[in-house]
Amino acid sequence: MPYIRVTLSDPGLPAARRTALAKGLTELAVSALGKDAARTTVQLHAVPGGQYFVAGLPVGDATGAHVEVSITAGTNSAEEKARFIAGAYALLHETLELLPPLTGVALHELHPESYGYNGITQLDHYRRASRTAEARSS
Numbered sequence: 001m002p003y004i005r006v007t008l009s010d011p012g013l014p015a016a017r018r019t020a021l022a023k024g025l026t027e028l029a030v031s032a033l034g035k036d037a038a039r040t041t042v043q044l045h046a047v048p049g050g051q052y053f054v055a056g057l058p059v060g061d062a063t064g065a066h067v068e069v070s071i072t073a074g075t076n077s078a079e080e081k082a083r084f085i086a087g088a089y090a091l092l093h094e095t096l097e098l099l100p101p102l103t104g105v106a107l108h109e110l111h112p113e114s115y116g117y118n119g120i121t122q123l124d125h126y127r128r129a130s131r132t133a134e135a136r137s138s
Helices: 015-033 078-096 122-137
Strands: 003-008 041-046 065-072 104-110
Touching (some): 003 015, 015 065, 015 078, 078 104
Parallel strands (some): 003 041, 065 104
16 A cells, blocks of 8 residues: 655646656555555645755656655565566656756655554555455355
């Protein structure tokens, strides 16, 4: 159940590019991290260019971007996470075109007891799924 937050320095980014970015990150969560698209949320947060700095300087004509992804700890390998980071950077470069010299992607791994959705922790979701699988195999 990844929650993907993207901070952009371009509040005037056309809707088609925003949609492409959201769809691309969702598809990447599925292909690189093995996540369920139906449970993947992408939030785009646009800020004025004068509020986005790299090395203490505004990014200027470039579109600054930083991606943060919340995932459940222990559900992905180092290789999967590296594939997501590389893919996210490539998607940002393709979708936003001109990027500043520093564009970050961070994966935050949250313990299943401290992370959840629809009022239920991930740990409880895993327990319920396990009981359902056991009941089906009986």
